[in-house]
Amino acid sequence: MKVKVTSIPVQDQEKALQFYTEILGFVKKLDVPLNEHSRWLTVVSKEEQDGVEILLEPGPIHFEPAKVYQKALYEAGIPYTQFNSNNVQQDYERLVKLGVEFSVKPTKMGTVKIAVFNDTCGNNIQIVEML
């Protein structure tokens, strides 16, 4: 078995696509219409386009427990997932300029530096730099 896809629950797929591509800089990989309200919509890292795909899945819209779980994580400030960064401080400054809100500013934690931002689709996302 191989890890090819992981998913992030989003409240609005189109809005999520805009945020993950135009703000974060990911690249759209697959966009398959499934029904009137849902698409199989994945993005990949620009630097690693053959890497793991992120499925922007609309679970919170269609499945109440997913919505409850996402909301609880969000309110506690817990990241749904994390991405690696070569330089957390630089990414933080770039994203702040684009209007992204951070609940945790760049913070050293042992052998890593972390920061946490709001993806505007219901999730906190952590970026991590290995020190």
Add this chain to the structure above:
Amino acid sequence: MTYYFRQVSKTMNDCYPNKGQLDMVIGTRHYINNHFDKELKLDYLSKVRFTSKFHLIRLFKKYYGQTPKQYIIDKRIEKAKALLKNGLNITETCYNVGFDNPSSFSTLFKSRVGVSPNEFQKRATFIKSV
């Protein structure tokens, strides 16, 4: 302050109280990042840091979750993938990332990446061309 940040702060205090050890392993990782393509001298590094090589290896594993040797292999494979994508041949790639035997390199590469360096390069070239 969020619940998460409170937990992060608690973890920082619980897991990373020893600044000396942190500086040592972070310095070791930087050394590896800058020298992974050469013969690595952890003996030398441990002497500079006034500790034994074995203590240094134990600390590195404790803080990074893998031994320096495992980390070096990961760095070399990561760099090899980039070089192969850029069109360097397998033998050159092998020596460029610090391995000294193309056959062993190919075997290790396949075990880590799932395909041989040759196959990896073919696929990378195909993806570039479409």
